[in-house]
Amino acid sequence: MAVGLDSVSQLLAVDGLQLATCAAGIRYADRDDLVLIVLDEGSNTALVQTQNRFSAAPVQIAARHYKITQPRALLINAGNANAGTGQQGLDDALQCSALVAAELGLLPEQVLPFSTGVIGEHLLIERFSIAVPSLATDLSKDRWVEAANAIMTTDTVAKGESIQLQIDGELVTLTGVVKGSGMIHPDMATMLAFIGTDAPVAHSLLQQSLEFAVDRSFNCITVDGDTSTNDACSLTATGRCDISIIEDSADPRFKKFQAALYELTQALAKSVVRDAEGATKFVEINVLGGHYDACKSVANTIALSPLVKTAIFASDPNWGRILAAIGRAPISSDEINMQEVSISINGVSIVRAGELVSDYQESDGQTAFNQVDLRIDVRIASGDQVATVWTSDFSHDYVSINADYRS
Amino acid sequence: MAVGLDSVSQLLAVDGLQLATCAAGIRYADRDDLVLIVLDEGSNTALVQTQNRFSAAPVQIAARHYKITQPRALLINAGNANAGTGQQGLDDALQCSALVAAELGLLPEQVLPFSTGVIGEHLLIERFSIAVPSLATDLSKDRWVEAANAIMTTDTVAKGESIQLQIDGELVTLTGVVKGSGMIHPDMATMLAFIGTDAPVAHSLLQQSLEFAVDRSFNCITVDGDTSTNDACSLTATGRCDISIIEDSADPRFKKFQAALYELTQALAKSVVRDAEGATKFVEINVLGGHYDACKSVANTIALSPLVKTAIFASDPNWGRILAAIGRAPISSDEINMQEVSISINGVSIVRAGELVSDYQESDGQTAFNQVDLRIDVRIASGDQVATVWTSDFSHDYVSINADYRS
Numbered sequence: 001m002a003v004g005l006d007s008v009s010q011l012l013a014v015d016g017l018q019l020a021t022c023a024a025g026i027r028y029a030d031r032d033d034l035v036l037i038v039l040d041e042g043s044n045t046a047l048v049q050t051q052n053r054f055s056a057a058p059v060q061i062a063a064r065h066y067k068i069t070q071p072r073a074l075l076i077n078a079g080n081a082n083a084g085t086g087q088q089g090l091d092d093a094l095q096c097s098a099l100v101a102a103e104l105g106l107l108p109e110q111v112l113p114f115s116t117g118v119i120g121e122h123l124l125i126e127r128f129s130i131a132v133p134s135l136a137t138d139l140s141k142d143r144w145v146e147a148a149n150a151i152m153t154t155d156t157v158a159k160g161e162s163i164q165l166q167i168d169g170e171l172v173t174l175t176g177v178v179k180g181s182g183m184i185h186p187d188m189a190t191m192l193a194f195i196g197t198d199a200p201v202a203h204s205l206l207q208q209s210l211e212f213a214v215d216r217s218f219n220c221i222t223v224d225g226d227t228s229t230n231d232a233c234s235l236t237a238t239g240r241c242d243i244s245i246i247e248d249s250a251d252p253r254f255k256k257f258q259a260a261l262y263e264l265t266q267a268l269a270k271s272v273v274r275d276a277e278g279a280t281k282f283v284e285i286n287v288l289g290g291h292y293d294a295c296k297s298v299a300n301t302i303a304l305s306p307l308v309k310t311a312i313f314a315s316d317p318n319w320g321r322i323l324a325a326i327g328r329a330p331i332s333s334d335e336i337n338m339q340e341v342s343i344s345i346n347g348v349s350i351v352r353a354g355e356l357v358s359d360y361q362e363s364d365g366q367t368a369f370n371q372v373d374l375r376i377d378v379r380i381a382s383g384d385q386v387a388t389v390w391t392s393d394f395s396h397d398y399v400s401i402n403a404d405y406r407s
Numbered sequence: 408m409a410v411g412l413d414s415v416s417q418l419l420a421v422d423g424l425q426l427a428t429c430a431a432g433i434r435y436a437d438r439d440d441l442v443l444i445v446l447d448e449g450s451n452t453a454l455v456q457t458q459n460r461f462s463a464a465p466v467q468i469a470a471r472h473y474k475i476t477q478p479r480a481l482l483i484n485a486g487n488a489n490a491g492t493g494q495q496g497l498d499d500a501l502q503c504s505a506l507v508a509a510e511l512g513l514l515p516e517q518v519l520p521f522s523t524g525v526i527g528e529h530l531l532i533e534r535f536s537i538a539v540p541s542l543a544t545d546l547s548k549d550r551w552v553e554a555a556n557a558i559m560t561t562d563t564v565a566k567g568e569s570i571q572l573q574i575d576g577e578l579v580t581l582t583g584v585v586k587g588s589g590m591i592h593p594d595m596a597t598m599l600a601f602i603g604t605d606a607p608v609a610h611s612l613l614q615q616s617l618e619f620a621v622d623r624s625f626n627c628i629t630v631d632g633d634t635s636t637n638d639a640c641s642l643t644a645t646g647r648c649d650i651s652i653i654e655d656s657a658d659p660r661f662k663k664f665q666a667a668l669y670e671l672t673q674a675l676a677k678s679v680v681r682d683a684e685g686a687t688k689f690v691e692i693n694v695l696g697g698h699y700d701a702c703k704s705v706a707n708t709i710a711l712s713p714l715v716k717t718a719i720f721a722s723d724p725n726w727g728r729i730l731a732a733i734g735r736a737p738i739s740s741d742e743i744n745m746q747e748v749s750i751s752i753n754g755v756s757i758v759r760a761g762e763l764v765s766d767y768q769e770s771d772g773q774t775a776f777n778q779v780d781l782r783i784d785v786r787i788a789s790g791d792q793v794a795t796v797w798t799s800d801f802s803h804d805y806v807s808i809n810a811d812y813r814s
Contacts, residue, residue, distance in 0.1 A: 053743065054734035084727050086762040119727025120763065229731050306713070306805075314810035320491050320526025324636050327461030336460065355493040356527065398713075399803050403721035 002157045002275040003282045003372060003392065011144035011175050012162035014196035016040035016238025019143035021150040024131035026124065027079025027117060032150035034128070036100065036135040037074040037194060043238045044203040045071050046210040047112075050231035056083030058113040059230060061093040065109045070203070072110040074194065074234065075100050075132070078151050078179070079117040080124075083229040092123045099128055103136035116179060116192050116230055117153050148177040151192055154401055155179050159271040165260045167253050168243040172199045174260055178268040191218065193233040193268055199257055200239035202247035209258045210235045217265035220296075221273050221390050235261070273390045278397030281312050283374045288386045294335035295387035298380055301329035302389075309394030312374060317365030319343055319350045326378060335381065342379040346371055409564045409682040410689045410779060410799065418551035418582050419569035421603035423447035423645025426550035428557040431538035433531065434486025434524060439557035441535070443507065443542040444481040444601060450645045451610040452478050453617040454519075457638035463490030465520040466637060468500040472516045477610070479517040481601065481641065482507050482539070485558050485586070486524040487531075490636040499530045506535055510543035523586060523599050523637055524560050555584040558599055561808055562586050566678040572667045574660050575650040579606045581667055585675040598625065600640040600675055606664055607646035609654035616665045617642045624672035627703075628680050628797050642668070680797045685804030688719050690781045695793045701742035702794035705787055708736035709796075716801030719781060724772030726750055726757045733785065742788065749786040753778055 017039060024034040039045065047066050049059050065071065075096050082089050097111035104111075115123070148158035160177040180191030201209070214233055239245070246254050274282050285302050287295040302308055305325040311318040322343055326336075343351040346368040350360055368374070424446060431441040446452065454473050456466050472478065482503050489496050504518040511518075522530070555565035567584040587598030608616070621640055646652065653661050681689050692709055694702040709715055712732040718725040729750055733743075750758040753775040757767055775781075 052731065052734040053740070053745065054730050081727075084730050084758075084763065119725075119731060229727075229734060310806055310810045313806065316810065318526075320488075320636075323461050323491050324459065324526060327459040327636060333460070338460065351491075356491065394806060396803050396806050399717055399720065399801060399806055403717045403723065 003279050005157055005271055005274040007157040008145060008148055008160040011148070011160045011177070012164065012173050013141035013144070014173050014175050014238065015141070015198040015240035016043060017196040017236065018139035018141055019147050020135040020138040020140065021143060021146040022131050022135055022138070024077070024127045026077050026127060032146060033078045034131050034135065035076040035147045035150045036132070036139070037147070038104065038139055039072050039074070039236050040238050040240070041072070043070070043236050044201060044206050045234055045236045046203070046207040048210055048214050048233045050229060052229050054084065054229050056081050056115060056230045057085055057089030057093040058082050058096070058115045059232065061090060061097065062112040062114065062232070065097065065112055068109045069107070071112045072106050073100050073104060074112050074114060076114040076151055076192065076194070077123070078153050080115060080121055081117045081119050081230050082115040082123050084120040085122055088122055092125050095125050096128055099132040103133055112234070114192055114232055116151065119229060144175055144177060147194070151177065151179040153179065154277055155275055157275050159268065159275060161264055161267040161271070163260050163264050165256060167199065167256055170241055170243050172241050172257070173197060174264050176264050176268050178272055180272045191231050191272060193218065195233070195235040195264065197235070197237050198239070198241040199237055200241060200243060200245045201237040201257060202245060205247060205249055205254060206235060206237050208249065209254070209261055212258065213262045213265040216262060217269035220388060221269050270390055273392050276392035277401045278395040278399070279392035280395050281372055281374055281393040283312060283376065283391045283393065285376045285378070285389045285391065286386055287378045287380060289340060289379045289381035289383045290331065290335040290385065291383070292385045292387055294331040295380065295385055296389065297331050298326055298329040298378065299387050299389035301325045302376065302378070303391035306394055309391070312369070313393040313395045315366070315369045317345070317362060317369045319345070319365065322376065322378070323351065326380065337381045340379055340381050344377045345369065346375050410686050412564055412678055412681040414564040415552060415555055415567040418555070418567045418584070419571065419580050420548035420551070421580050421582050421645065422548070422605040422647035423450060424603040424643065425546035425548055426554050427542040427545040427547065428550060428553045429538050429542055429545070431484070431534045433484050433534060439553060440485045441538050441542065442483040442554045442557045443539070443546070444554070445511065445546055446479050446481070446643050447645050447647070448479070450477070450643050451608060451613050452641055452643045453610070453614040455617055455621050455640045457636060459636050461491065461636050463488050463522060463637045464492055464496030464500040465489050465503070465522045466639065468497060468504065469519040469521065469639070472504065472519055475516045476514070478519045479513050480507050480511060481519050481521060483521040483558055483599065483601070484530070485560050487522060487528055488524045488526050488637050489522040489530050491527040492529055495529055499532050502532050503535055506539040507543070510540055519641070521599055521639055523558065526636060551582055551584060554601070558584065558586040560586065561684055562682055564682050566675065566682060568671055568674040568678070570667050570671050572663060574606065574663055577648055577650050579648050579664070580604060581671050583671050583675050585679055587679045598638050598679060600625065602640070602642040602671065604642070604644050605646070605648040606644050607648060607650060607652040608644040608664060609652060612654060612656055612661060613642060613644050615656065616661070616668055619665065620669045620672040623669060624676035627795060628676050677797055680799050683799035684808045685802040685806070686799035687802050688779055688781055688800040690719060690783065690798045690800065692783045692785070692796045692798065693793055694785045694787060696747060696786045696788035696790045697738065697742040697792065698790070699792045699794055701738040702787065702792055703796065704738050705733055705736040705785065706794050706796035708732045709783065709785070710798035713801055716798070719776070720800040720802045722773070722776045724752070724769060724776045726752070726772065729783065729785070730758065733787065744788045747786055747788050751784045752776065753782050
């Protein structure tokens with residue numbers, strides 16, 4: 001079960017977006033595994049995709065379509081990633097778009113396909129043929145929770161978030177859903193996130209705000225560039241909220257929107273970590289003092305260390321492993337000052353000025369490590385930049401889940 | 408238990424080297440945990456140490472002593488790494504050298520200390536005071552196997568190797584012992600290796616040959632630079648073999664010696680992987696086609712992927728995870744050609760020219776993955792350079808061992 005996180009049970013509708021889900025039998029029995037999201041005409045959509053060289057077929061097709069025109073529909077399936085599937089995979093992803101386009105009277109290029117699940121198996125495209133027409137007749141604004149459930153793979157809870165804010169006296173809504181429970185290990189299965197808002201935001205600003213938010217949320221639960229074959233995050237602004245268009249990045253309304261989007265993506269990103277495969281702890285790592293990139297590199301090195309993660313799983317205050325991880329982080333020597341290095345866990349100071357704190361008691365460290373939510377604060381030098389990374393522990397269940405995933 | 412590897416039961420004496428071991432009570436009950444190796448006068452010693460910024464106290468003291476003079480004795484303890492121990496740690500490591508020096512009539516600078524075990528605890532130095540005098544009176548050429556046992560921490564088998572070769576009609580012996588069972592995860596506990604030979608090799612050549620051999624053996628079971636706080640490998644040449652000194656790198660006798668040393672270190676390195684914590688499989692990864700560094704980077708990315716390692720543990724032919732790891736390896740795009748990428752496992756061709764082999768049968772993949780020894784061959788481009796990395800799988804026992812190590 002997720003660490004301090006229940007399945008989302010309520011999400012706010014976004015004017016201009018309609019959703020439908022169904023059990024298409026792509027991989028799972030007795031559960032929804034296919035989602036259609038229809039975007040009203042005039043919607044703007046921003047898109048961020050994986051940087052993995054072996055991007056999946058739907059990633060390639062979605063990128064191609066997105067270059068041609070603004071999307072009017074998103075089709076998402078769970079259970080099969082359609083990755084490593086060669087030319088047939090590309091044909092299948094195209095076929096997914098064509099099926100939706102035919103039902104909705106769109107061009108195939110106006111439909112973006114997304115897939116998540118096992119790599120290296122072909123889609124059973126005939127199941128899509130049967131399912132898509134029924135999806136098209138079952139659209140509703142109130143299906144976000146169903147969508148959050150239908151995109152799950154090894155996730156244990158459905159994840160989503162809604163935020164509302166006032167802009168020009170009008171209520172603006174942002175709602176997002178996310179799947180992924182392995183981003184803690186960046187080479188893992190797909191992370192997909194779909195966000196909608198009724199705010200009227202110009203397309204160039206929308207892309208800029210999504211990249212800013214993703215950088216400081218989803219990209220903080222993974223190592224930069226270490227993306228999976230299928231990762232994607234889309235943000236659609238329908239513009240249905242009755243305020244004038246936001247098209248200037250200096251507009252204070254844009255800053256408000258940007259802050260709300262950042263809050264939403266951070267909440268979604270943290271929920272992915274709380275539902276990380278086999279997680280029993282939620283860990284926030286703050287590294288302070290160097291330049292941002294150096295701080296983030298140190299934070300990632302700690303976050304990805306199997307030794308640190310197994311110690312956290314065992315609630316073992318084995319701070320030496322954190323020290324060793326800091327010591328091998330791939331940063332230049334002038335970014336770290338051994339005499340400045342300090343470590344504290346949940347407020348318990350353990351290392352200060354590069355040495356064990358003289359009155360440190362193992363019992364205090366034990367109390368700190370016993371918590372389910374762990375905050376690790378590290379100083380590497382005397383500067384004031386900080387990077388934050390969220391991660392989880394490494395448990396027996398992690399091994400079980402990933403040893404058994406396909407069987 | 409180690410994968411296809413028993414505890415070493417016989418090792419050849421090296422003329423000019425004497426060893427003693429005892430149960431000093433440093434951490435463990437009822438087993439030897441302290442080793443003294445005395446090097447005859449005139450011996451040359453080469454040394455390679457960790458690059459971790461938080462190098463342990465004995466690493467710092469050994470480096471300092473090694474700069475001053477050639478060593479005459481090595482003192483190695485298991486159970487406590489004397490790392491992260493501040494000034495007292497340095498004082499303790501110095502004291503270890505001083506104790507041995509006093510017993511043997513040497514300068515403290517002629518004694519190199521080595522430690523392995525838990526980080527962040529102080530040595531119980533009074534136990535060294537009691538143990539060292541008894542070690543000094545118990546020296547023998549025939550204690551290599553005892554030494555291999557005494558330096559173990561989480562190792563499940565004692566590891567060592569002897570090789571003999573003819574040079575100028577004389578029998579030359581090389582014997583080495585190694586400990587470490589976590590180098591598969593490079594931030595793990597210490598790897599220590601001690602090698603002796605009776606060959607008369609000039610000091611500059613000795614250091615060169617050790618660095619060459621370590622680069623292609625111990626550094627191929629870890630990511631470059633991702634060393635622990637205590638890693639060290641020493642090579643002592645006593646020169647007791649009755650041949651003239653080898654002091655020219657163009658001397659064919661040096662090439663023979665170098666080849667034998669490489670063979671020895673590779674055998675020791677592989678034995679570490681076979682005894683990797685929780686290992687149930689032994690995996691050799693060969694990456695071909697790019698420049699050496701690019702090939703090694705891809706091999707390491709595969710070798711360190713928790714997803715690949717858990718799939719191997721489960722004997723699950725989930726080749727998509729290998730493809731995804733190749734896709735995210737941190738190399739430049741011109742080092743990899745998607746149309747050249749191929750993957751085969753134990754000779755079963757799975758991916759060719761970037762696509763799934765058309766007549767690939769999952770049952771063939773299953774047969775390949777069922778083997779205990781796995782060989783993964785990857786081509787990334789059309790060049791002919793190759794890098795090899797050895798690794799193991801990721802099992803429940805790995806988590807157990809590292810969650811319980813201190814308790």
